[in-house]
Amino acid sequence: MTAKVKEEPIGDKPVSSSLRITDDDLYRHSTQYRNWSFTPERLDQIRTEVNASAGSKAEKTLKQFLESHPELSREEEEAVASKAVPVTTHEELLLVNYFARMIISFAGKMNLPTEVAATAVAFFRRFFLSNSVMDIPPKEVFHTTLFFACKTENYFIGVESFAKKAKTTTDAILKHEFKLLESLNFTLMNHHPYKALHGFFLDIQNVLSGRVDMKYMGQVYTNCKKSISDALLTDAVYFYTPPQITLAILLMEDEALMMRYMQLKFGLQPDNGDGSGQSSQDSEQVSSNGINASKLLEVIKSCRSVINNKIIPAKDDAVKITAKIHYCQNPMAVIDRLKRQRESSSIASTPQPVETDSKRQKT
Amino acid sequence: MIAQTEYSKEKKVGEGTYAVVYVGTKQSNERRIAIKEIKTSGFKDGLDMSAIREVKYLQEMQHVNVIELIDVFMAQSNLNLVLEFLPADLEMIIKDTSILFTQADIKSWLLMTLRGVHHCHRNFILHRDLKPNNLLLAPDGQLKLADFGLARNMGSPQEFLTSNVVTRWYRAPELLFGARHYTGAVDIWSVGIIFAELMLRIPYLPGKDDVDQIDVTFRALGTPTDRDWPEISTFGTYNKIQVYPPPSREELRRRFIAATENALDVMSGMLTMNPHKRLSPIQCLTSEYFVELPEPTIPSELPKLKQK
Numbered sequence: 219m220t221a222k223v224k225e226e227p228i229g230d231k232p233v234s235s236s237l238r239i240t241d242d243d244l245y246r247h248s249t250q251y252r253n254w255s256f257t258p259e260r261l262d263q264i265r266t267e268v269n270a271s272a273g274s275k276a277e278k279t280l281k282q283f284l285e286s287h288p289e290l291s292r293e294e295e296e297a298v299a300s301k302a303v304p305v306t307t308h309e310e311l312l313l314v315n316y317f318a319r320m321i322i323s324f325a326g327k328m329n330l331p332t333e334v335a336a337t338a339v340a341f342f343r344r345f346f347l348s349n350s351v352m353d354i355p356p357k358e359v360f361h362t363t364l365f366f367a368c369k370t371e372n373y374f375i376g377v378e379s380f381a382k383k384a385k386t387t388t389d390a391i392l393k394h395e396f397k398l399l400e401s402l403n404f405t406l407m408n409h410h411p412y413k414a415l416h417g418f419f420l421d422i423q424n425v426l427s428g429r430v431d432m433k434y435m436g437q438v439y440t441n442c443k444k445s446i447s448d449a450l451l452t453d454a455v456y457f458y459t460p461p462q463i464t465l466a467i468l469l470m471e472d473e474a475l476m477m478r479y480m481q482l483k484f485g486l487q488p489d490n491g492d493g494s495g496q497s498s499q500d501s502e503q504v505s506s507n508g509i510n511a512s513k514l515l516e517v518i519k520s521c522r523s524v525i526n527n528k529i530i531p532a533k534d535d536a537v538k539i540t541a542k543i544h545y546c547q548n549p550m551a552v553i554d555r556l557k558r559q560r561e562s563s564s565i566a567s568t569p570q571p572v573e574t575d576s577k578r579q580k581t
Numbered sequence: 582m583i584a585q586t587e588y589s590k591e592k593k594v595g596e597g598t599y600a601v602v603y604v605g606t607k608q609s610n611e612r613r614i615a616i617k618e619i620k621t622s623g624f625k626d627g628l629d630m631s632a633i634r635e636v637k638y639l640q641e642m643q644h645v646n647v648i649e650l651i652d653v654f655m656a657q658s659n660l661n662l663v664l665e666f667l668p669a670d671l672e673m674i675i676k677d678t679s680i681l682f683t684q685a686d687i688k689s690w691l692l693m694t695l696r697g698v699h700h701c702h703r704n705f706i707l708h709r710d711l712k713p714n715n716l717l718l719a720p721d722g723q724l725k726l727a728d729f730g731l732a733r734n735m736g737s738p739q740e741f742l743t744s745n746v747v748t749r750w751y752r753a754p755e756l757l758f759g760a761r762h763y764t765g766a767v768d769i770w771s772v773g774i775i776f777a778e779l780m781l782r783i784p785y786l787p788g789k790d791d792v793d794q795i796d797v798t799f800r801a802l803g804t805p806t807d808r809d810w811p812e813i814s815t816f817g818t819y820n821k822i823q824v825y826p827p828p829s830r831e832e833l834r835r836r837f838i839a840a841t842e843n844a845l846d847v848m849s850g851m852l853t854m855n856p857h858k859r860l861s862p863i864q865c866l867t868s869e870y871f872v873e874l875p876e877p878t879i880p881s882e883l884p885k886l887k888q889k
Contacts (some may be wrong), residue, residue: 239703244703247641247642247643248641249640249641289646366627367625369626369628369633370637372630372733372734374630375627376626377625377626377627378625388625391627392627395628396628396655396658396660399660400655404640405639405640406633406636406640407640407641413737416737438782516812572822
């Protein structure tokens with residue numbers, strides 16, 4: 219567990235009204251902020267380190283394999299060298315995202331609440347910030363995170379009925395539960411943007427009262443809820459707070475509406491037409507609720523570009539990456555495959571489809 | 582694995598269905614600690630819900646009136662929670678007839694309890710099991726909310742919550758009626774009952790079972806009517822209960838002899854039947870009761886259990 223923030227315990231002393239604890243102060247004490255918010259550079263570094271450590275382990279395994287099998291032909295050695303390649307940081311990310319996306323659709327099929335699915339995705343992605351897909355295959359923790367998220371979100375389902383619904387075994391679900399808890403640094407609270415969305419949904423109607431169509435707002439809400447689930451698959455969750463993500467999503471949904479809202483709510487100056495949005499003199503303006511509107515808009519826009527930068531891995535990529543991992547862990551499989559290919563081509567002289575082995579691997 | 586050697590388990594001090602508690606020492610700074618070792622074998626559904634809740638909520642809260650979770654670690658596939666060592670609880674103090682305490686002492690304990698509850702609520706966390714036994718006392722006199730095994734996030738409007746929470750004597754009327762939607766007001770009710778218990782030195786509403794609890798509660802505080810609680814008739818059991826008149830101010834004064842008018846106001850505010858009208862932690866904390874004399878006793882000067 220990481221060291222706790224040691225500072226003046228909040229609420230201990232009577233404070234004057236200007237020193238009141240704000241919601242932002244409380245958020246900064248949350249584990250989501252303390253343990254799971256990063257700068258982009260730090261996040262890159264974490265992923266690179268996890269990948270490098272698992273990668274060098276894989277290289278070592280391969281080296282040992284080749285050393286202990288001097289009988290291999292050159293062709294076989296080359297096959298191993300070309301098939302059993304440790305995956306890159308980017309490939310890890312692709313695979314994790316591929317499965318994270320599947321968690322959402324799987325949770326939908328199981329009729330689980332949105333927040334449970336969101337927490338499962340958060341757990342799953344955080345798990346792979348300290349574990350490599352080369353060490354623990356994503357499909358082995360897929361059900362574990364979903365089952366565990368049910369428990370932490372107070373939506374308990376017995377492991378047996380969960381296993382039945384998910385068409386897996388109770389042992390498979392529970393196998394990595396401790397490992398998951400440990401990898402999560404024993405921090406289980408998640409603040410998702412859905413609550414913030416509900417809050418803004420109500421506040422927009424209030425602030426723009428009479429100027430927005432209720433039915434239209436309902437549509438905005440539904441669309442945004444879906445977009446949030448998508449945004450949870452991006453790195454925006456590590457760089458921005460839930461309300462910032464929500465505002466970015468709302469901005470993507472209806473920019474004109476949000477600009478009007480932000481003008482009235484935060485005193486954002488209207489666009490002066492030259493495309494720069496803000497003149498330099500009002501950029502430091504702080505609204506009555508203590509928010510610097512132009513700064514806020516800047517943050518939301520950068521958040522929007524992170525959300526837009528989402529990765530949607532193709533199934534083919536996931537299959538290929540999974541095959542690489544499989545061959546790294548079992549270099550002999552490359553040889554076996556080669557032998558089978560040779561045999562079948564000598565018998566039938568019709569080459570098997572190249573994908574066969576990796577397909578058997580797929581999830 | 583550092584954690585295992587960093588903390589020593591010296592003496593077993595308690596054993597429950599899902600945990601064993603030890604006292605020990607944190608080696609690096611000699612700090613006294615308690616280790617709650619959560620049994621994990623024998624739970625077919627993996628990690629137990631109470632353990633999950635305890636870890637989840639304590640990790641989020643750093644407050645002088647909430648027990649500190651110092652560390653968490655795994656050892657021999659058991660989950661270990663390292664907690665600050667708190668040798669006493671409020672129940673022990675209340676029950677120990679050799680200890681005398683003043684109105685200022687009561688005010689101090691109530692103040693610390695409310696601060697802890699306020700901190701939970703502003704983090705959108707419901708404790709759902711407040712009782713003297715779960716209010717632990719540090720050697721320096723500070724009171725700490727403990728046992729978050731029943732805690733949960735405040736529900737969103739459409740969410741169903743279970744009414745089977747809070748130890749019976751401290752259960753709010755909406756829970757007695759089986760409400761599926763409720764708020765932090767359930768915790769405030771418990772605090773009100775604890776306040777009464779501190780003044781009386783005996784449990785205020787000791788129901789023998791769930792049905793009796795309804796009777797005991799309304800006999801003491803009056804059966805709510807739909808005039809002061811319009812939603813009450815939506816509870817199925819409401820029509821079947823005995824109607825008692827609410828106590829007059831004079832009756833309350835006679836029952837709580839040492840209480841000032843402001844003290845009675847806060848207590849009655851916390852024990853308001855309609856949860857919407859019940860006082861919030863902020864209303865309690867800013868009430869006249871905490872402004873008027875006597876000032877709350879400084880924690881370090883509060884009565885303590887005699888050393889054995």
